[in-house]
Amino acid sequence: MNGEQIKNALQLVKKNDTDLRHVRVSQVQHDTRKVTENTCFVCIVGAVVDGHQLADEAVAKGATLIVAEKELSVAVPVLYVNDTQKALAQLSVLATGNPSSKLGMVGVTGTNGKTTITHVVASILDDNNRSSGIIGTMYSKIGDRQIPVANTTPDSLTTQQLLADMVADGLTHCTMEASSHALIQGRVRGIDFDVAVFTNLTQDHLEYHHTMEEYFLAKSLLFSQLGNAYGEQGKQKLAVINIDDAYGERLIPLTAANVLTYGCQGRGDIQAQNVVVTNHGTSFDLLFLGEIYPVTMKMIGDFNVYNILAAFGACYGLGLASEAIIRSIAKIEGVKGRFQLVPNHRGVTAIVDYAHTPDGLENVLKTINKFAEGAVYCVVGCGGDRDPSKRPVMADVAMTYATHPVFTSDNPRTEDPTEIIKQMTRHLSGNKYVEIVERREAIEYALSKAEKHDVVLIAGKGHEDYQIIGTTKHHFDDVEIVNDYFAKH
């Protein structure tokens, strides 16, 4: 690439008549730590650092061109735009050859269910001779490679590079999570989604979005940016929306794409009826286009019925036949750390689950109450440096739906774990619950108290194999701790 091509790809807010054809650009980058010779450096205003203040450093490291939204005085040409996040997305698409246009792209947003749905969609596609990559909370998955990611939805440059790798590896599809932070920060701008899925919207991340209305606005961007009903090559664009969620209903007029709704309460294009949940699976009837498909699956819980309906809609939108999708659903094993049963010799139903929001926790506990024969222990904490307003609500949920809540630490991050637990429980009274700050101790306590037929839910960290204390990640794995305990007792 050269500077002139970069200039032409951007909407400049300050005229630039300099001929930039001689400016060589070997990569686009927003991080000085990755700047090399002939880099086009894009200055992003972050929460911690302002990239504009690092422009000189970028030039010293070899940047030949700068893209900025604030006035700069540096030794190389500067292109000025209104919004450097948007420019980064546009240039990332340019630099990688617009890979999303070559993939069947599914974006999933909503408070809960994104990771689950991306995995279910990928399993169904793979089972039907497609090959699907994943970008999300656990990793970015390209074929057998699992690439660690810092964010559920990476920055636009990383995302486009991952998509380009998927195309290079011959993948046909990609399903990715679009977090609300990412939507606001433009990390998914420039992605040519074919299908956008909405799961649900309940309280989370209010430390960042401030109000539910702002949080909804963030989520809605995936749908308002979905384009019209016909994509580049006449491909249909489709929004798959949970109609049982009032926010889902509000999304419908915001998108120009076709819409398929789903629900379990008698409304929607795709419906579930006659749901039966046990401690080893779920069955229900899926209604679509006048047909009734009986579904039996290993995934447990009403909330997973919603996830399956969403995945069904997405796969149908990508061109799979209903019957083929239904056949594949029966084979799905479930997703790591999502209602994961940990087998043991004591007759205790031990479950590790990633519920870390009030709604997630309520759904999981309600599901457990459908089949629990004995007491229900719930080991749960709340993450530090995350929405403090959800803390007392999550404690209330545990108090309402569990027999024995055990309040403990999640990832304390830079907060004092004792103080987080205090914020969860300060309004509670009585002796129904216990507080044990050390998470391992709390898990072992619940397991030691549980008897045959009791359930122990260990919530909040699911697949995570670490605990973040301060800014350090320590190895920590809920499933491993449960297995260790049962091996010894």
Ligand SMILES: CC(=O)N[C@H]1[C@@H](OP(=O)(O)OP(=O)(O)OC[C@H]2O[C@@H](n3ccc(=O)[nH]c3=O)[C@H](O)[C@@H]2O)O[C@H](CO)[C@@H](O)[C@@H]1O[C@H](C)C(=O)N[C@@H](C)C(=O)N[C@H](CCC(=O)O)C(=O)O
């Ligand atoms: C609050 C937030 O969303 N922060 C995200 C944001 O970082 P930031 O604003 O702090 O960036 P910054 O460190 O100030 O840097 C600003 C600019 O300077 C550059 N820089 C910085 C340092 C340096 O030495 N050199 C340099 O060039 C950076 O590359 C960047 O371009 O942009 C970064 C790049 O995209 C993200 O990695 C980072 O996510 C942080 C790690 C984070 O914890 N985010 C969470 C809240 C988040 O995004 N979560 C959602 C999932 C939520 C959910 O649904 O559950 C997610 O998608 O992960």
Ligand SMILES: Nc1ncnc2c1ncn2[C@@H]1O[C@H](COP(=O)(O)OP(=O)(O)OP(=O)(O)O)[C@@H](O)[C@H]1O
């Ligand atoms: N459709 C759903 N509705 C409500 N709760 C759900 C739903 N699906 C999953 N959950 C609960 O939320 C937890 C997280 O699920 P999942 O990882 O699929 O969500 P996510 O949206 O990817 O979360 P994150 O934003 O942290 O990445 C699960 O472990 C389960 O407890």
Ligand SMILES: N[C@H](CCC[C@H](N)C(=O)O)C(=O)O
């Ligand atoms: N993506 C979510 C994950 C929360 C998981 C929980 N274990 C915590 O650390 O709060 C977040 O970053 O808010």
Ligand SMILES: [Mg+2]
């Ligand atoms: Mg996720």
